[in-house]
Amino acid sequence: MRDKERSLAMDTNLDRRAFLKASAVAGAWAAASGCLTPALRALAMTSSPPLPVTGEWIASTCQGCTSWCSKQVYVVNGRAIKIRGNPNSKVNGKASCPRAHLALQQVYDPDRIKTPMKRTNPTKGRHEDPGFVPISWDEALNTIADKIMELRNNNETHKYMLMRGRYTYMRDILYDRMTKIIGSPNSISHSAICAEAEKFGPYYTEGLWDYRQYDVVNTRYMIIWGADPLAANRQVSYYSSVWGDVLDSSRIAVVEPRLSATAAKADEWLPVKPGEDGALAVAIAHILLTNGLWNKEFVGDFIDGSNRFVPGREVLEEDFEEKHTYGIVRYWNLELKNKTAEWAAKRTGLPVEQINRVALDYGRAAPHCISWLGGGPSMQVRGAYTGMAVHALNGITGACDNVGGTLASNKEYTGKFPEPDDFMDEIAKKGKKYEKIDQRGRKEWPCINAGKPGSAVITNHAADGILKEDPYDIKVAIAYMNNFAFSCTQPERWERALSKIPFLVHITTNASEFSWFADIVLPDTHHLFEKWGYVKSIGNGYRQVTIMQPVIQPVWDFKIDETEIPWLIAQKLADRGFANVLNHYKQYKDPETGKEPSNEKEFALYALKYATQNLWDPANYKGGDRFNGWDEFRKTGVWNSDPYPLRKRWSDMKTKTKKFEFYSETLKEALEAHAANHNTSVDDILETCNYQARGEKAFIPHYEDPFTLGEGKEYPFLYVDHKSRLNREGRSANCLWYHELKDVDPGDVKWDDVAKINPVDAEKLGLKNGDRIRIISPTGQLECSAKLWEGVRPGTVAKCYGQGHWVYGRLASKVFGKIPRGGSSNDVIPALYDRLSGSTVRHAATKVKIEKV
């Protein structure tokens, strides 16, 4: 037993297993930080104190992060007082992460927007008070409809833009259908600032443009790359609940420059130099092959059984007979043969012995081992190839689709909303054909989502499109549950871009940095307590479809972003002679009665029943949980799939060869298609997009030097950005508990916002704990406090994302509208991209200097 756990267990008279289980139900987070304070215990224990007998548990869903856990809310007299995991869920069960509880402070936040508002100050800018005044829903909706009709009447519908932040799978109603029927190509999602980069590596190796689930209870070794499953990567509730047992059954190595919550509990911490993850990944692959530790059942073997993977030597392809993979020998010859532990040690700053030990222990556990790809390695300028190199380890070890390995999504049976085509008139069809405002598909923006050039969004770059009016100006925009003026890197560009849009509507719960530039702000519902919707998520070998429903009496005058508001806008458009959107929405009939919706409330409910009918209607049963009808499904709150069909995708992957591709014919086809679109070569595309690969190397996982901004002498530190266990997507900063409990994040302190600096560096800078510092990069600066901490490698400075709001609420900011509380990482991270995926870069690219304030 680790010392910290022993003392905690003794304090509470629990043995180790009971202690871990008790804390895991509430989140292994408390144990990891050693902070089981009374305040935390009150949040964590779902059975104490006793609950009032008058209430009831009602099912809904949490979207505090991308885990999307099925939940139950304890409601007394119409008021939510407690949250727990939904025991009907096979993904997360009763488990709950700590930040789920912060949702109570969000929903009853006195700083929420309570009524529609309009701007009275026509001048827009960060230092311009918008002068918002309350207006009726009717006035707000009439104004919005008038502005859309102006575009329609002038044949300028392409100048309409929809920006999407946090969504449910009701998203297409507003994001897709309404945008198309109005006649615009500009539905811009937040995906590329979120976790989209993670999908590139799995897609161009095993044809999976998706997140993975990990069979952690059956695994024997995990290498976790730039992910922190106890804090931030998906399925935090589930992983937290089983991690105590996993620590007993598996060894865990965490690759991250900062001692994360997961690293603090791991067997090995590999504090890699930022940007050098790829060097470690290819070295591990080299060690696996030279030691004969590839999985023969999945990969195949040399025909004569003798291992020819000898350092520095090429291998003949015909000597190796592959089974469910493609290109292992080419991968060796083109990339791996010289990538020894010694080579990687020089780049990563990690000891040769540790690299060898981790690689060998990991390989000996094959196929019950996991290479867990997070945002750390993939959200880098050349992260596409690093992601491939990290995920390729799952191919070498045969962990794909295997017991104790990495799994895809189980099948589910929700339906699509009706297609919009019949409701798109000539104006709409013409408008839809224009180039998108984020410029995806241009030579310098391949954005090859799932094999299609120009198909991935470049969220953050849309700001530059708007600013430069390239390809055109945006005149009317609606955005919901996003905050690009805070959540995108180099957000000052967004402040200027949003100031340029003549008419901007923001649908949101709190007046955020984005709202500051809006002409109309509409009060949104809180997803967990006040809206109809559903989402899908995976974990524990299952997929779930979990619904959100209104569980409390609304306190103020909110409407649902993805259903009620578009319906109401559609009605106003119909009043003005353009009924196509409304007529389209009227097709979403109640599957039980066949009745078409007549108002926004009916529409919200019918649309959800429509999309989920195959799950709850016994006549449409296709698999997974069975229900007698809608009412039973609604009360249960979640549908669970059948268990995961292991190994079913072996040699049936969605790659060009159907195999796991170490030499990616799938990537080759996509890159060649993009090059052909621009009459050039793949090499030219890669050079234009800042990659180093040329020739055949473009199609295999490989190491590339990190790309950083900032000259070494002037900017001596690499900036490390990370997420908090309390981070509800950057929306926690107006919650008291966030500040009160901030020290659950290793190295952080309560009621402050700190940058963690290694004591060796701090001494050189003459810094001590609590000193106010300014962190300056080539593109911006922030202010916070210094925290001396050995959990960050020398030469780097680590800081948590989430603070630095200058609006959002009276607690989130120091002086609302004027002075931020803490500093935002995005103010120092430059707007850079991994251009093959379109993803925003957050890691290993920012060099900074530190000054005492």
Ligand code: SF4
């Ligand atoms: S914050 Fe994330 S992990 Fe926690 S309950 Fe909500 S969705 Fe699940």
